[in-house]
Amino acid sequence: xxxxxxxxxxxxxxxxxxxxxxxxxxxxxxxxxxxxxxxxxxxxxxxxxxxxxxxxxxxxxxxxxxxxxxxxxxxxxxxxxxxxxxxxxxxxxxxxxxxxxxxxxxxxxxxxxxxxxxxxxxxxxxxxxxxxxxxxxxxxxxxxxxxxxxxxxxxxxxxxxxxxxxxxxxxxxxxxxxxxxxxxxxxxxxxxxxxxxxxxxxxxxxxxxx
Numbered sequence: 001x002x003x004x005x006x007x008x009x010x011x012x013x014x015x016x017x018x019x020x021x022x023x024x025x026x027x028x029x030x031x032x033x034x035x036x037x038x039x040x041x042x043x044x045x046x047x048x049x050x051x052x053x054x055x056x057x058x059x060x061x062x063x064x065x066x067x068x069x070x071x072x073x074x075x076x077x078x079x080x081x082x083x084x085x086x087x088x089x090x091x092x093x094x095x096x097x098x099x100x101x102x103x104x105x106x107x108x109x110x111x112x113x114x115x116x117x118x119x120x121x122x123x124x125x126x127x128x129x130x131x132x133x134x135x136x137x138x139x140x141x142x143x144x145x146x147x148x149x150x151x152x153x154x155x156x157x158x159x160x161x162x163x164x165x166x167x168x169x170x171x172x173x174x175x176x177x178x179x180x181x182x183x184x185x186x187x188x189x190x191x192x193x194x195x196x197x198x199x200x201x202x203x204x205x206x207x208x209x210x
Contacts, residue, residue: 001097004096008092010207010210012207016059016062016069017057017058017066018068020055021054022053022101023051023052051128057122058072058122060118060120069205078122079122088107092105092106097159103131108129159206175208185209192204
């Protein structure tokens with residue numbers, strides 16, 4: 001399992017350490033009406049926004065026993081990136097591989113903790129709320145039958161796991177139909193792959209831009 005946050009520009013944050021557990025809170029919206037002689041009666045409405053929360057940390061030093069990849073990001077820079085996502089007014093794609101979680105969310109809250117004896121490591125608690133676009137028509141739009149998009153969400157990248165004998169060229173040929181687009185994949189994953197596009201390894205998870 002791997003956890004990615006991918007914004008509408010294609011920039012992504014891959015959490016280096018998986019959380020011990022992920023909590024998904026679901027609720028149904030109820031309208032309660034007090035009816036004379038019968039008391040309160042609940043009428044089910046739309047589903048409430050889901051809360052997705054988990055805790056993890058950004059390690060200062062790579063450790064193969066729990067880190068998902070190397071090199072790990074600088075903990076403070078990674079925390080700053082989470083803070084940017086929280087302050088942003090635009091939703092971000094949350095992708096958790098090996099699960100059904102692949103949704104747009106708003107990062108609603110996060111807190112960080114520094115622990116004695118673990119210099120440089122940054123622990124964090126994170127809460128996301130699934131995003132739902134509010135499509136509100138003006139009188140003019142309703143009359144004309146048109147509805148202007150309130151938020152332009154660009155196509156989001158996908159994740160590809162490198163298989164045996166894969167090259168960036170063969171991956172680009174398979175996914176795009178054009179092997180020459182291997183440079184797009186390399187540029188999106190250069191920090192993970194390294195200085196040469198030939199250095200991909202089986203099991204690496206690559207972000208595939210649209």
